[in-house]
Amino acid sequence: MKKSFLMAGAALMLSVSAMAQQFTDVLSKTFEAFDTTRVQEKKLEASNKLNLIAKKFDGEWLAAYYAAYGKVGLTYNESDGAKRDLWLDDADTYISQAVSVLGKDNDETYVMKAMIANARLGVDPKSRWQKYGKVFEENLDNAKQLNPDNPRIYLLRGIAKFYTPAMFGGGKKTALPYFEKAKSLFAARTDTDITKPYWGAATNNYFLGLASTEDKE
Template sequence: MKKLILLAAAVCVTAVSTFAQNFQDVLSKSFTALDTTWTQDKKIEASNKLGLIAKKFDKEWLASYYAAYGKVSLTFSEQDGSKKDAYLDEAQTYLETAVSLLGKDNDETYVMRAMIANSRIGVEPQKRWQKYGAIFNENLDKAKELNPDNPRIYMLRGISKFYTPKMFGGGKKASLPYFEKADGLFAKRTDTDITKPYWGKQTNDYFMGQAKGEDKE
C-alpha cells in the first residue's frame, strides 16, 4: 500500500511539472511572436493566441496578464480611436481576471493598469489626460511601493515625460533619466523565464536613444 501511495504521488508530481512546462513553453512562444513583429496583422494573430492561452489555462494568472499585454500592444499601431478603446476594454477584462486569480494586485498588474490608462490618454489626449493621468500616476506609485526595482515603472514614466511638452516639465532631456534608470534595472533581469515578466527592454532602448537627441520643440 505504501508503495502504491508513493507511486501515485510521483505520478501527480510528474503531471503537474509537465503541465507547468507545457504552459510556460506555449506562453513563451506566443509572447515572443507578439513582441518580435511590427506587422499589425501578425500582432493581432499573436494577441489572439495569447487570448486562447488565457482561456485554456484559466487558473494561471500570467496567462490572463499576458493576454492583457497583447491587447494593449495592438493599440500602439492602431489609428482608429474606437478600435483602440475596444482593445483596451479587452485588456482591462483580462487584467481583472489576472488580479482575481492572484487574489490581489502585484507590482506587475499595477504597471499594466498604468499602461492601459496611458493608452486611454492617447486616444483623446486633451479630453482624457486629467482623468487617466491620475490613474496612471497612482498605479505606478503603488507598483513602486511593492517593487521599486521594476524597470517598467521608470520606462512608462519616461515615455510619459517624453511626450509631455517642455513647458510642462517634459521633453527628451527630462525623460532620459527615467530610461537610463530602467536600462540599469533591465540589465539585472533575465529574459529566459516567462513567469518573470521581462517585456519592455526593446521599447526602453528605442526611447532612450531618441531621448539622447536634442529637443526641438
C-alpha cells in the same frame, strides 16, 4: 497499498509538472511572436493565441497578464479610437482576471494597469488626460511601493514625459533620467524567464536613443 499511493502521487506530480512546462513553453513562444513583429496582422494573430492561453490556463495569473499586454500592444498601431477602446476593455478584463487569480495586485499588475490607462489617454488626450493621467500615476506609485526596482515603472514614466510638451514639464531632457534608470535596472535582470516579466528593454533603448539626441534649433 502504500506503494500504490506513492505511485499515484508520483504520477500526479509528473502530470502537474508536464502541464506547467506546457504552459511556459506555449506562453513564451506566443509572447515572443507577438513582441518581435511589427506587422499588425501577425500581432493580432499572436494576441488571439494569448487569449486562448488565458482561457485554457485560467488558473495562471501570467496567462491573463500577457493577454492584457497583447491587447494594449495592438492599440499602438491602430488609428481607430473605437477599436482601440474595445481592445483596452479586453485588457481591463484580463488584468482583473490576473489580480483575481493572485488574490491581490503585485507590482506587475499595477504596471499593466498604468499601461492600459496611458493607452486610454492616448485615444483622446485632450479630454482624457485628467482622468487617466491620474490613474496612470497612481498605479505606477503603487508598483514602486511594492518593487522600486521594476524597470517598467521608469520606462512608462519616461515615455509619458517624452510625449508631454516641455511647457508642461515634459520633453526629452525630462524623460532621459527615467530611461537611464530603467536601462540600469534592465541590465541587472538579464533572465528571459517568461514567468518573470522582462518585456520593455528594447523599447527603453529606443526611447533612450531618442531622448539622448539634441533637438535642432
